[in-house]
Amino acid sequence: MFTGIVPPYLLARLAQSEAPELHDAAMAAQKTLRHDEPRRARLTFSLDADHRLVAELSDAPNRTISDGHGTEALPGTPVRREGDPAVKDAAVNEAYDGLGATFALYSEVYARNSIDGKGLPLDGTVHYGTGYDNAFWNGERMVFGDGDGQVFGRFTSSFTVIGHELTHGVTQYAAGLIYKDQPGALNESISDVFGSLVEQYAKKQTVTTASWLIGEGLFTKKVKGVALRSMKAPGTAYDDPQLGKDPQPADFAHYVQTADDDGGVHINSGIPNRAFYLVAHRLGGHAWERAGRIWYDTLLSGLKPTTGFAAFGAATAAAAAARYGGSSAEVAAVRAGWSGVGVAIDGDVAA
Amino acid sequence: MATSQRDAGPDDAGGGPGSRLSILVVRSGGLAGISQQWQVEPDADAEDWIAMVQACPWGSVGRDDAARDRFTWRIEARMPPRLRTASVPESELVGPWRALVERVQEVGARG
Numbered sequence A: 001m002f003t004g005i006v007p008p009y010l011l012a013r014l015a016q017s018e019a020p021e022l023h024d025a026a027m028a029a030q031k032t033l034r035h036d037e038p039r040r041a042r043l044t045f046s047l048d049a050d051h052r053l054v055a056e057l058s059d060a061p062n063r064t065i066s067d068g069h070g071t072e073a074l075p076g077t078p079v080r081r082e083g084d085p086a087v088k089d090a091a092v093n094e095a096y097d098g099l100g101a102t103f104a105l106y107s108e109v110y111a112r113n114s115i116d117g118k119g120l121p122l123d124g125t126v127h128y129g130t131g132y133d134n135a136f137w138n139g140e141r142m143v144f145g146d147g148d149g150q151v152f153g154r155f156t157s158s159f160t161v162i163g164h165e166l167t168h169g170v171t172q173y174a175a176g177l178i179y180k181d182q183p184g185a186l187n188e189s190i191s192d193v194f195g196s197l198v199e200q201y202a203k204k205q206t207v208t209t210a211s212w213l214i215g216e217g218l219f220t221k222k223v224k225g226v227a228l229r230s231m232k233a234p235g236t237a238y239d240d241p242q243l244g245k246d247p248q249p250a251d252f253a254h255y256v257q258t259a260d261d262d263g264g265v266h267i268n269s270g271i272p273n274r275a276f277y278l279v280a281h282r283l284g285g286h287a288w289e290r291a292g293r294i295w296y297d298t299l300l301s302g303l304k305p306t307t308g309f310a311a312f313g314a315a316t317a318a319a320a321a322a323r324y325g326g327s328s329a330e331v332a333a334v335r336a337g338w339s340g341v342g343v344a345i346d347g348d349v350a351a
Numbered sequence B: 001m002a003t004s005q006r007d008a009g010p011d012d013a014g015g016g017p018g019s020r021l022s023i024l025v026v027r028s029g030g031l032a033g034i035s036q037q038w039q040v041e042p043d044a045d046a047e048d049w050i051a052m053v054q055a056c057p058w059g060s061v062g063r064d065d066a067a068r069d070r071f072t073w074r075i076e077a078r079m080p081p082r083l084r085t086a087s088v089p090e091s092e093l094v095g096p097w098r099a100l101v102e103r104v105q106e107v108g109a110r111g
């Protein structure tokens, strides 16, 4: 079996082939070429039981990683494009691999072709700024700092961070949740949920073997902490003399009112994060299969930009009922999850 | 981004620590959501600081609605009896804003 990215000239030749043994491959190539816009596809060849050539088409990412060279100018210089071999720069390879792992989760599990569902190129910039302690999505690309070396190391070092940033793009196209207060905290939480699932899917972890940490390993050894956030136990990721204690609440009774951080979007995301963890834990197995599917269905369900926790919770219950049935174990798990963080949905009483 | 420019109310004027020139810079947000702040209460070179504060476009801060996980900078300049505050998205932290923030970070006490 051969798997690879097929260059356009080869696709064109395949499409014109009239050899009977290449019939399937020719059809697949023609299908690829019929798309109006340039589109990457993975063409997989294998032989069936009768030794006929079988060609299968699947979506493939189109990544370009650029180097900011320590400046804040975007996009920087392209240093690794799709299909290019690994380079010497670890940050470039980490970004390339992380975007690939994120693309794989969305494509293989949820049949979504990239950020917009239509094969949008995945563009990333590494080495942004000097000692820059952050990673962000600017509406078009993912940008990663190297960290200051004292508190933070490279922001490309965790799949969860790369998945988090790419998911901001998915949410932008799918739901447009505003970035403030409860809808903003949901926006953040959705990025943490799928960021964590990228890592779990890549490592084939179960709900019990997964770390449920966001940004594990980003802190240097000098920091007393394991990660930026814990979905399983919000508020416990770090407790450091210089940074203070992880401020995330684990339930709605401890929702943090603040004007900073767009109304605490990176703080109150702990509440829906833990709701997801509770749902996944109750269902068991691989979190991306049922809990993740319910959250993905919810993201595409026509959420209003101003959706709050209770309305989002109700939407997850509706998504679970639509896919698995109203009296399913999945619906029960979703309701228990939200109840577990003190968010009442559809007249349920919060625990 | 919320921006306000107002004359000081009773809480802002008068004696006590509030009567001195002071500039507070709070960086919040970012992927990590860890806030940091810096503050200066200059006396010797107050004129220079006032010039830096006045160079900033307090009444017309741009927005950045597309960005996610970028830093937000809350800047408060207390020049009794006046308090000026602005919330500046990272992508708008350029020119006089950037100069002011970097100067506060350079000499200010970190909180």
Ligand SMILES: [Zn+2]
Residues within 6 Å of the ligand: A164, A168, A188, A191, B031, B068, B069
């Ligand atoms: Zn985020």
